Amino acid sequence: MASSSRTNHYMLNQWAGSDKPTRSDFVRDNALIDTAIWQHVSDAYAHLSNFEKTRVSDPYVTTVVQGTGESSRTITFDFTPKLVIVFAADEPIVKYENGESVVNACAAVTAVGSTGGCAMSSGGLILYSSADGGVRYDLNNIDKQYIVTAFR
Numbered sequence: 001m002a003s004s005s006r007t008n009h010y011m012l013n014q015w016a017g018s019d020k021p022t023r024s025d026f027v028r029d030n031a032l033i034d035t036a037i038w039q040h041v042s043d044a045y046a047h048l049s050n051f052e053k054t055r056v057s058d059p060y061v062t063t064v065v066q067g068t069g070e071s072s073r074t075i076t077f078d079f080t081p082k083l084v085i086v087f088a089a090d091e092p093i094v095k096y097e098n099g100e101s102v103v104n105a106c107a108a109v110t111a112v113g114s115t116g117g118c119a120m121s122s123g124g125l126i127l128y129s130s131a132d133g134g135v136r137y138d139l140n141n142i143d144k145q146y147i148v149t150a151f152r
Contacts, residue, residue: 069142076124
């Protein structure tokens with residue numbers, strides 16, 4: 001006789017002392033186990049860490065910040081971004097004004113350092129408003145709002 005009872009979840013054989021296991025019992029159990037393991041291993045989402053799941057389901061954060069007028073400021077995030085893109089709302093990325101080029105946008109990549117008017121640091125994104133050789137970085141103007149998109 002086959003097993004007199006089965007497990008709760010996968011219905012695998014549970015033999016009692018008086019049961020007589022058959023080859024077909026083992027074949028059936030192995031097929032059930034093989035299917036369960038394959039379904040689990042094939043589920044890539046189940047094997048992601050919580051950090052990886054967040055990167056997949058919520059790959060970036062976008063916010064609007066008001067300029068403060070200071071020569072620099074740091075914007076912090078609750079994660080360490082791989083890339084941050086900043087640009088002034090309702091402004092061209094670069095414009096020519098009063099004899100100088102005015103840059104209203106920047107991008108910063110983790111571990112790369114400064115890229116024009118912004119840089120990544122362990123504390124967050126640092127925005128600069130400064131002039132350098134006929135180019136003015138205008139990334140913290142008190143009269144402007146800035147769109148900040150940080151990628152995980």
